[in-house]
């Protein structure tokens with residue numbers, strides 16, 4: 001055991017974040033079928049290869065006419081048109097419309113040349129005479145009525161979606177509309193997850209005295225998915241530095257980053273804390289002025305990032321959200337990789353203070369159009385508490401200089417993602 005393990009230099013959260021950011025660059029690009037692109041991050045900006053709509057489109061079921069023909073139409077004076085064509089969706093018109101003629105047309109069909117208006121079915125009267133179809137109108141029709149012009153939504157060459165956008169329903173429609181069948185996206189970073197702790201049992205194992213089940217690996221797995229990463233589970237290892245070194249070797253070889261949980265404090269068996277001090281490691285930090293998660297550690301090993309998060313579930317959760325999540329987002333070129341900051345009103349007073357910034361797991365409440373945040377548990381917000389993670393949708397930021405914060409005061413929160421895979 002080295003003395004360096006005890007004497008750590010604490011850095012501010014923002015400093016720790018910049019040290020990590022300096023090591024991160026956007027990952028490789030791959031092409032995925034459109035149907036598989038939900039939640040992925042677009043890697044190349046997409047421009048419109050054609051205008052949209054691509055042809056003059058009817059907005060109604062009715063008749064395409066020349067509006068000038070209706071100049072004399074009034075409730076007392078019908079104007080008659082001979083119907084010379086019928087245009088369902090998906091067909092191109094066969095005839096040019098001339099004065100006194102009209103074409104039956106359906107919603108979404110291409111408007112024929114020669115016309116400048118579509119009149120709704122319901123506004124017309126219809127008759128058959130000697131095998132010919134005629135319609136009459138009793139009112140004037142404006143030029144352009146019910147015709148969607150070419151390029152109303154999008155002009156050719158216009159930027160449609162910027163690189164770095166996360167693909168959702170709206171983006172899927174755009175990509176489909178413009179024929180992007182294979183979408184260029186950033187590869188999901190492969191994230192190795194392993195837990196350290198001789199006390200850890202597999203989820204299926206029965207409880208034993210002094211032991212607990214490994215919950216952090218599964219929590220981290222979910223967080224990785226949510227951040228757009230691909231989790232790779234390496235299970236749990238006993239508190240042995242040689243085992244940890246071997247596991248790390250394997251994990252770093254086959255993945256883009258490695259996240260571990262446990263063993264980063266100063267206990268006799270805190271092996272990750274020791275491992276990151278070894279010569280082959282480039283330590284970025286091993287103490288941060290925050291709680292929970294003050295022992296959060298990051299290092300570079302073989303050009304890849306290693307995050308050694310605390311074993312305490314609350315600290316592990318906060319450490320991931322402040323440091324690992326932004327890394328995974330930045331690796332997918334997200335322009336806003338950090339958690340969103342909101343200013344809200346504190347629901348219940350928060351009395352506990354200490355010399356580090358505290359990130360209290362909390363939940364937001366919307367009342368009378370205002371946003372409040374309440375600590376997720378009224379009793380404890382200890383680093384070791386697991387049960388409140390599921391009740392949190394934000395981290396309430398309690399600055400160290402404050403002597404507690406009273407209910408009704410403004411506080412900053414960091415909004416947590418809402419749980420679905422991005």
Ligand SMILES: Nc1nc2c(c(=O)[nH]1)N[C@H]1C(S)=C(S)[C@@H](COP(=O)(O)OP(=O)(O)OC[C@H]3O[C@@H](n4cnc5c(N)ncnc54)[C@H](O)[C@@H]3O)O[C@H]1N2
Pocket residue numbers: 195196197199200212213214215216217261262263264265266267270292293294295309310311312313315383384
């Ligand atoms: N003398 C000191 N003791 C401690 C300090 C300190 O500065 N000086 N820091 C405290 C703080 S703060 C924290 S946080 C913890 C950090 O502990 P470690 O990161 O070293 O984690 P472990 O010792 O391995 O475990 C802590 C706790 O978490 C449980 N655990 C571990 N892994 C998992 C898992 N995968 N799933 C669920 N729970 C897990 C473990 O059983 C322990 O109860 O240290 C303080 N001590």
Ligand code: MOO
Pocket residue numbers: 290291292293294295296310312314315383384
């Ligand atoms: O690392 Mo600890 O979580 O500050 O309580």
Ligand SMILES: [Mg+2]
Pocket residue numbers: 262263264265266267269270311
């Ligand atoms: Mg420990």
